Amino acid sequence: MVYLLFLIALAAAAVVGLVLWKAMTAQPPEATVRPKPRRPAPDDDPEFLRQLGERMRREGDDPPNRR
Numbered sequence: 544m545v546y547l548l549f550l551i552a553l554a555a556a557a558v559v560g561l562v563l564w565k566a567m568t569a570q571p572p573e574a575t576v577r578p579k580p581r582r583p584a585p586d587d588d589p590e591f592l593r594q595l596g597e598r599m600r601r602e603g604d605d606p607p608n609r610r
Contacts, residue, residue, distance in 0.1 A: 582588070 586592070
């Protein structure tokens with residue numbers, strides 16, 4: 544009878560230990576949020592390039608020479 548109680552206590556301790564281990568190693572919810580997509584760099588952004596071209600035409604600047 545003592546051995547049966549010992550086995551039950553051992554199994555219960557293992558279950559409690561497993562639950563505590565899982566609870567302590569779980570990632571917080573904010574760590575699973577996907578990062579926001581980054582905006583493209585200005586030289587890759589078509590809207591920026593369009594505005595830059597319009598501004599250069601208005602101001603009369605020559606575009607840089609391509610070699």
